[in-house]
Amino acid sequence: xxxxxxxxxxxxxxAATVSAIAVVLVFGGLWLVTLVLSDRNSPDLRIxxxxxxxxxxDAVAESIEKHGPLLLPDVSGRQDRNLIxxxxxxxxxxGWSAFLANPPDKDQSCTWEWQPDEELFRAxxxxxxxxxxxxxxxxxxxxxxxxxxxxDLNADARASYEAGEDGTxxxxx
Numbered sequence: 001x002x003x004x005x006x007x008x009x010x011x012x013x014x015a016a017t018v019s020a021i022a023v024v025l026v027f028g029g030l031w032l033v034t035l036v037l038s039d040r041n042s043p044d045l046r047i048x049x050x051x052x053x054x055x056x057x058d059a060v061a062e063s064i065e066k067h068g069p070l071l072l073p074d075v076s077g078r079q080d081r082n083l084i085x086x087x088x089x090x091x092x093x094x095g096w097s098a099f100l101a102n103p104p105d106k107d108q109s110c111t112w113e114w115q116p117d118e119e120l121f122r123a124x125x126x127x128x129x130x131x132x133x134x135x136x137x138x139x140x141x142x143x144x145x146x147x148x149x150x151x152d153l154n155a156d157a158r159a160s161y162e163a164g165e166d167g168t169x170x171x172x173x
Contacts, residue, residue, distance in 0.1 A: 050158075054085055054149040061092040068114040071101055072151075082108055083141060083151065084121075088133055096143040098151045099135030 054060050054070070064070060069086040073079075082101035089095035101111045103123050110125035112135075123129035131138055142152040 050152065050154050052083075052151045052153055054151060057092050057145055057147060057149055060085070060149050061087050068116060071111065072098075074108075080108065081153070082111065084112060084135065085143075085149070085151065086134060093145055095134075096145055096149065097134045098141040098143050099138040103129055103131075104139070 052072070054072070060070070064085070064087045069084050072083040072085055074081040074083070083098050084101045086097045086099075087095055088097075102108055103110060103112070103126075106123065106125060110123055112121035112131055113124050115122050119133050121131040121133070121135075123131075142155045144150040144152065
């Protein structure tokens, strides 16, 4: 019999178990953070541009006058916000609108198609559905007119974020 007491190898097993649990907790925490941030609609999380510059005001107005409204495809990873840029009238400084290119309850395969003779849009998937020339009643995007046409892609999201997620503002007493 040895004067040194022999112990089992239980401490190695416990150390491995504790290490495995720690690794699972770290990865679980990272997964939760990713999940929370993926739904975050914050202007502070800057992935991609907040605005889109459509081009020189005079050139874009002339193009729309000759060829009709511009269909601008969504280049984000989600690809769910194709837009239509429309100009109505003779003054390139006024009459601009930008709105979603599909009816609210339809996907991207059903876009609004310009009908120049009727001066309105018809849904590709349902020609009985119409929208006015300026897209009134559809989800709109802010358009800034200067030397160039700039469409603000996230104005509503920023306003909601700044007002609080529930749409109300809070202030300290």
